[in-house]
Amino acid sequence: MGNKSTRDHIVESADQLFYQQGFEHTSFADIAGVVKISRGNFYYHFKSKDEILDAVINLRLTDTAKMLGLWDGMSETPADRIRSFINILVTNRAKIKQHGCPVGTLVNELARLDHAAKSNASKIFSLFRGWLSKQFLQMGCGGESDGLAMHLLARSQGVASLATAFQDEAFIYLEVKQMNDWLDKCIKAHPLPEIQAPQV
């Protein structure tokens, strides 16, 4: 169990390289250099580069689901769980500044290439979307929950994009603070079911 198979090594290394360099720009030679196998050996484990991409996307899907599960167990309130999401921007600020958001960059690259796996990759976004929507629903946001989830997802993407473009980590901190403030307003606008306070 502790020993990772060559196949796992390939997928994990490809995962990193696809993030850092992009899918198309990453060659078998690049992955081979990290995993330290020969180029020919890939085809024992995968039929094509696209199959490696599928494996990487599936890895990210399971990893994301695991992380969301962890966040579910870490906080008492849905608002605090949403803060777990917001704060990954700060946690990963260095890598985001260099390579952007791992989800957004992959989905947008595949969309642009009109790659067959693009809909599969966007399922990673859907995981975050559904999870966030669930939290907003638990906060009492009702029918607005999905819209709020999309809004927060979009803001995170925008922050990552500009942090990369301007090589600016301080901007991440600023926007994360504003997102947390925005969340506070959402909490006040949607109090617990018992006490219906007037809206702003």
Next chain:
Amino acid sequence: MGNKSTRDHIVESADQLFYQQGFEHTSFADIAGVVKISRGNFYYHFKSKDEILDAVINLRLTDTAKMLGLWDGMSETPADRIRSFINILVTNRAKIKQHGCPVGTLVNELARLDHAAKSNASKIFSLFRGWLSKQFLQMGCGGESDGLAMHLLARSQGVASLATAFQDEAFIYLEVKQMNDWLDKCIKAHPLPEIQAPQV
């Protein structure tokens, strides 16, 4: 004057293709197919593919500057000028859904490739940033102006990114409405110098 040179044709076609397919994914054969010249002919006009990229970036810089100049002349108030910026998301919704934001996708691709032209490309973002900042300053936002410009730029990027990922034009309309509402709040928070109203 009315006749465009072959060089101009190359740059304009490359501009479109870089937007639709990405810089790296676009080959000389692709551009040649649109301009209808032979591959060898490129090298009379440009020394390398990177020189075509430079020309494309310069074209976008001048086009962007022109557009911002037009917006300056189109509206009376800085807030209405900012709305011109917000509304391009709606105007270009179909293309954004397909290929994302032309500025963001190029800058992020070049950043990921660690391409020499990446800082040059991000100057297009800087044009928008400086122009927006100027408008917020005229609205009386003072030292917050640049932060507000970055905030709006980031939200636009996020909207474009998710619209592409989820193939969702309706989301663009929703978020554009929210950005316009947000701008209204900014106006109320920063009234004309004569009348200082209390903050929210």
Next chain:
DNA sequence: GTCTATACGCCGATAGAC
């Protein structure tokens, strides 16, 4: 399972005729 050797195509770029 992993290797070496190699096929085959596309890429950016060059040379030189017209």
Next chain:
DNA sequence: GTCTATCGGCGTATAGAC
């Protein structure tokens, strides 16, 4: 200015030895 022909390299993918 535009063309054809071609080079050298790297890309994915295959064949077959070990």
